[in-house]
Amino acid sequence: MKFALITAILFSSIGFAQASSIDKGKTLVEKANCAACHGANLNAPILPAYPKLAGQYPEYLYYALRAYQVGNSNPQFGRNNAIMSSQSQPFSDADLKDMAAYIASLPGNFVVKK
Template identity: 50%
Template sequence: MKKLMIALVAGTVSMHAFAGGNVDKGKELATKHACASCHGADYKSPIDPSYPKLAGQYQDYLVHALTAYKRGDKPYGRNNPIMGGMVQPLSDQDKADIAAYLSSLPSPLVSQR
């Protein structure tokens, strides 16, 4: 029982650290990787209506989407040559940081929660 409790606490701590992300670092990374060039300077006005609005999206969704683009056409991936190339150099922490930044922005999106 004691080992189970330790494992649960350790898992909770590690999941929280991953989910947190750093907003300032995320802003730096989003700028470095030119996310605004397609998704709009405010991340609410993409250059093409088929591109998603990123400002205010749920952080966990953004991490999931970036991970899927990195997987590409493998199972559970998203096959998009542009996004696939953009996300390849990103680490898990980079994805969490970018997601933290984008989710912190004011959004035109309506929450379903």
């Protein structure tokens, strides 16, 4: 079971960026006004509780957005956050992938502590 799940995830992520449109993603992110909480270039959150998104892996961003859409209807997959759940609802699966590709293309300043 685990092997099948991992294989499915790997195959679904191959070509992720190729199938996604960064330009369309930029339009969708601006339409959703993500910068209102995640800050300029999605790299300067207005509160410490909000994450920096710029430069994050597109697969992770897609998974998180999709999990917010699912919400409480699937406790093993969904994420529960009232703001993000309502923000992610109007978008299709393709829209989420485009948004994730755009956000991942932004320069981020993540720091890995050793």
